[in-house]
Each structure stands twice: as structure tokens, then as C-alpha cells.
Amino acid sequence: MKTLEYDTVVIGGGPAGIAAAIKATELGLKTILIENRDLLGGIPLQCVHTGFGLHYFKEDLTGTQFVTRLLDKLEKLRVEYLLKAHVHSIEYLDYDKKLVNVVTPQGVVRILTKTIIYTTGARERHLYEIGVVGDRPDGIYTAGEAQTLMDIYGIMPGREVVIIGSGDVGLIMARRFALEGAKVKAVIEILPYPGGLMRNVMQCLRDYNIPLLLGHTVVKVVGKKRVEKVIVAKVDENFKPIEGTEFEIPCDTVVLSVGLRPYLKVLEKLGIHIDPATGGPVVNEYLETNIPGVFVAGNALVVNDLVDYAVEQGELAAEGAKVFIENKGIPTKNWKLVEKGRNIRLVVPHAVSGERDVIIYARVANPERNVYVQIPELGFRLFSYGVRPAEMIWFKLRKDMFSKLGADVNKITLEVKPR
């Protein structure tokens, strides 16, 4: 068995990982990128719709165009990568020595590294997590599985489709199926309002006369070999199905688009601290976890609505790796915790130094109109016409905003307040 040595190992070859590997290489770090599948690119490689890159490239690109630009840069810089490589485990030997055990088609590879950037994306939630009972025949797919079949392999998963979940992913998949000639019977949403953008409700559902059933849920899937129908019911204000409101929708395919969760199994075994609100790790402003030199970015950190944010996080983690290696650890002594105030459901990062500019990502708990998003300790305040759980709040805190803060202050609070 041979052992390779690197400054940083990037695990997961989606946008966050590719961006991290590019940045780390540009910063002069000896870098290798490890990907599970037989191709790099992550989710955008199977996204044929536009809506990618408005922040990062200032252009509206398809997912495929977006990620190809990143991949071209990766190839140009000759960044090393492994495909079909499965990270089996990570061993923490010392603060600047970790051993990554990778299973590849050529055998087990051991990689000794100073830092790790973990970018494996998020896992799609499945039927058992949303309490749907009944049969488990063929014809049940997550949105990502259906998308891979259709838009990478050119295979139609089914003809008569019911979609569970009206987030942007569910809406976009409804349009994809309709365009390819499938009959989309309904999009079913448990909340009283659509999860995705109104723009997608219009151009993905209205344009194709696809019914959106709000305040409804699928209670049961029925089918012997293949899905034959779903049983749908109205829900009450506690999201419990109301007895007597059940009806059937015949279909051969059920597509699940009921949310994503960061997927960190390998890191959990290392003793990483998880934030229950994000499902991802607790991190400082370099996106470093409680394990020194282990950074997390992209959807493995927090589920991002925009690929641009995942890329930005990947680049930041690479900068963190560089700072870590140069200083034998992140040099900050005095961290300030970022606390969740009124109507904030989650916020990343969890600790900031005030020594450099930092980007804050957050989500609200409830939709609200005409509000300030603010941090009273810094006198920071941002007006917004409306905040919604489905849309991430993104803003930059400049270093100079921290100058007013007393040295003894060890927390700042993010909150949403009505104007």
C-alpha cells in the first residue's frame, strides 16, 4: 500500500470541491480532489435549466455551463483528482497530520495530509423521513435520481408522475417531466404556500397546467411491482392528515423533493460537532470545524439555494487551509459567537474574529415582510422587502464594523425585526 502526501485533500467533486481545489492550487498548496462518482461536477452537471452563476460569473448559465467553466479551470491548472474513489475513513494523527483512507478501483490509497476540505454535498430526504406509509414498489425516485436518469443518461423514469414537495427543485422537475411528454398529475405541498420562488410556480407549473395542491400530503403509496397510485389527504394546521379528506391519484412514478440534509458520516466518526439547525458542522469564519485543519464547504456545510454560495465557501475553505498551514493552526485567539436572535432559524459561520471581512449566510424561521435584518452589537442593519425560509440571507460584514465592539464582547446576535 502506498502513502501519498499533500497539503490539502478535498473530498467531493461538486462545485464547492472543485472551487476549493482550484483556489488551494492557486495559493500554492499541494492539492488532490477525491470524487465518489465516475465524473466530476456534482449536482449542476445534471441541471439543464438556467439560474446558475448570476453572482459568481454575472451571467445566467445552465448548471452544465456553470460547472464546465469550473472544470476547465481545474484541468488548466492540472489539479490532481481521483474518480470512483470512496473515502472509507479519516484518522486524526496530529493537528497537522491526518490520514485519509480511500478505496479506489486500483486498491486502497492512503493519503497523509495537513488539512482536509470536506465538500460531499447533501443527501436527499426520503419517504421514511416524511411519514409516508404503504408499499415500496419500483417508480419511487428522489428528484436527484430522476434528474440523473433523464438529464445525464437520457432515460425517462416514468409517464404519470406525482411530485411531493414544491421547493424549487420539485417545481423544476415538474417542468422537466412535462417537457419530456410525461403527465405530471400534481405537485403536493404540505405547507399552505409554495416552497419555491413564485417565478418557478409560474414558469414551471402554470405554463404546463400542472396542479399545485397546497396544504395536502401523500399518506400512502400503493403498488405491487410498480407504483399504481398515491393516496392524498388534506392536512390540518399541525400538518396532520384530516380523516375523510383522502382521495387517490393514479400514477406510475413518485418523485420526492422534500429537502436536503448535509451528509457527514465520515466526519461524525471523527467527533465533529453538528449544529442541529443546519445539520452541518459548527464552524468558524474560515469554515474550520472543531477538528483542527478540517474544513467543510458547500451543501455539506449548509444547504445552499445558490451554487454561487457553495463555490464561495469552497474558496474560503481553501484560504483557511493556507492560513492554517502557514500559522500552524488558525491564529485567532478571541472568537465571537454568532447567536440566533428573533426569527433566525440558522446562521453560518458560528464564530467570527472581527479581524477580517466575513460573509454571513442565514435563514429565517417564518416568512415576514418589510423587515430589518440586523446585528445590534455592530450597529449593522439591512432593509428587506421580504424574507422567506426558502431564500438564504447573504451579506458581508466588513472588518471595520467590528472596531466599535469592546474587546470583552464575545458574541454578536443576528435578528430580524419589523420596520
Added chain:
Amino acid sequence: MSKELELTCIICPASCTLKVTVEDNKVIKVEGNLCPRGVEFAKNELSNPVRYVMSVVKVRGGDLPTVSVVTRNPVPKNCIWQVMEALAKVEVEAPVEIGDVIVKDICGTDIIATRRAKKI
């Protein structure tokens, strides 16, 4: 006679709710838009609504079995099925580069590739 109607702008994720006043089939006022593109959208949407169409087509001899495609410009909404039917019949030969024309001159535009297919 003027009448008022509501539209959702689909140009960007802000999804503005537009209050549109129409007189003699002409848009005379648009409110609720955060940027000028909302006015343009409302006018188009009421006279000749257009959409980008995105899909995949089969590839022979490529590293992946499909390439993704998009109409170079948005096409009239009632042309969407014409585009999809044309795409269903197309099969291209690898290599394909992003920007390559997959179908020429259809509904007043071309269909171009948005993913690469390397020859294998």
C-alpha cells in the same frame, strides 16, 4: 376602457408581483417592479410571451449518452412543443462543444449545446 391585472415577473428570482394596467390591448402602466426589466416582461407577456426551452439530446460515441441544450433566445410559448418534437428526433455525434448548434433555425432561433460530450 382600461383594466388592471396581476402578473408575476419571471426574469429574476425576486419574482416581483406586477400590477399592470392595460388599455386597448396596450400596456399603459406597470407597478410593483423593482427594475425596468419588469416593464419589458409585462409587455411581452401580454402580447407574445416567450420562454427559453431546455432539454437534452442523444449523443453517439460520447463520454455521456446525452448533451444538454437550450434555445439561443427565448421562443414564443406556443412554439415550445415544436422545439421539443424536433429535439426528440435529433441524435448527434461526439465530440460536442458548449455553444455548438444542435438544430439550426427553429422558431426564429437555434438550439445550442450547454454540456460537452468528449469522444471516446
